[in-house]
Amino acid sequence: KENTSERNEIFDPLPSWEDGKAKSDIINFVTEAIDPNNINFIPVKERIATFDNDGTLWTEQPLYFQLFFTIDRIKELAKDNPEWKNEEPYKTILENDHEKLTKLSKKELLQLVMTTHANVTTKEFNKIIRDWLENSLHPKFQKPYNQLVYQPMLELLDYLRDNEFQTFIVSGGGIDFIRVWGEDTYDIPKHQIIGSSIKSEFFYDKGKAYIQKIPEIDFIDDHEGKPLAIHKHIGRKPVIAVGNSDGDLEMLQWAASNSNPHLAIYLHHTDKEREYAYDRNSPIGRLDKGLDEALKRNWTVIDMQKDWNTIYPFELDKK
């Protein structure tokens, strides 16, 4: 009897998931999808799974991590822009006013993103992000940001790929920002990482070619932008879509309208102690309308506190 239980443990593709509806929804779905004799079989080409990033694959509190980068970068660039001390929205940043920061308007946030993400070549930008990741720690966990990815989601990504699903990231965050570290962290190739973008220009001179990022919005990959980006970058409806906020609702609706069997999944942040607890009233990652629709349509809702026995990969080292 001990042997059987050991073997079961060895073959559990989702060891960081507790038994419950979320885990069984996923395992039943995949088991049926890959069985050619099952009525819910899904052809390999149609096995597309799309994941939001912030708050779905990694933590997004107390601020989006890309916003931490933006803040650090503004402080860096302020050395050459002394006038920012008296100029909003830079002033708020330089004074470390986190409360005021969460209240910045969309326009002000965009201005900050432009300032920090444009006027560099794509190659320079990669290096800036890499350096920042190496030298920055999350305020609560005191860990590099790219270690604050969810172990259960890494297991889910692997499980899906082991069963010939193609995994994609479809994020409101910056496409160039995520690609720098996302490929290695999630084992998802850059061309399967989709996100928001600013415009860019191509330059060529005597054998040297480069792309320069310019301070103009190109595409916001949020809400209806997600199914539109999925159509443009992937070209077919996902059969699995995973998100955590109202900004993912349209993506989940898109998956849930698939004529193939499908799974729409919301991650509900319910663990104040091990991570953060927030939903209907959070300025970051608000989950309100989406939660209503999930409950109404019996979508899969992951209760982080109950459904996950491990949150971060580094917890495994201690076990």
Add this chain to the structure above:
Amino acid sequence: KENTSERNEIFDPLPSWEDGKAKSDIINFVTEAIDPNNINFIPVKERIATFDNDGTLWTEQPLYFQLFFTIDRIKELAKDNPEWKNEEPYKTILENDHEKLTKLSKKELLQLVMTTHANVTTKEFNKIIRDWLENSLHPKFQKPYNQLVYQPMLELLDYLRDNEFQTFIVSGGGIDFIRVWGEDTYDIPKHQIIGSSIKSEFFYDKGKAYIQKIPEIDFIDDHEGKPLAIHKHIGRKPVIAVGNSDGDLEMLQWAASNSNPHLAIYLHHTDKEREYAYDRNSPIGRLDKGLDEALKRNWTVIDMQKDWNTIYPFELDKK
């Protein structure tokens, strides 16, 4: 001795290619790229190959095939738009004036594309293209358009993929148009097919979701658009880029600026008898500036007449 020659034939990955610089450039490049002990080794993740479509993977004369579709579609839609008989650019189309057609302005062509590609859902559009392909023949070859792909290029795509290259299409043609038939024809998944696009909108009502194409230009994937689209959809520089016209020059420059070993390839249409012969003065697929740069920089130039012993897959049936 016969046995050896037979074995060599069996293992030639490019049997439709004649011996010469083009074939040896390709085989040497790939052989070195996959050999970890070779100085020109390329890590698997960096093995990105981008192919133009019209005139590179399939024929583009006497008109771009998507333009043949556009013409046929205009004729179809004219039944409900009788006023088009006296209205340009529709008049030119309805009168079958091919000469005048090649002289339509870019704006007029775009208007035709909008009319025929928008105001349908993506699902409806797929069906329209599928039906058209099934019921249309090329005027010269009397074959369905998707049979007019180049056998040597199909072999090259396979050869690259067998050696862990990822193959992408980066076309000036419509992304939604190519994806309908390109996935099966080239064995390239939809998400690795990139092209020009018109805008689209997401609609959702009581569990039903759809994307509607609207008559507004979103992106033109030509000239500098190609490296920009490669950056956005793929996120890394190709090590192989293949094209046939000046519109591909920036893509080839982008590949040729790769710090990894790289191969920039132009297909030169030199076979008047078996296909078409055109270059510096052709209104379709003009190759002028690109040919100069290719010769100057010793890029690989495929001479269709000399380098290919077979053009189309259907020729193999006769052999």
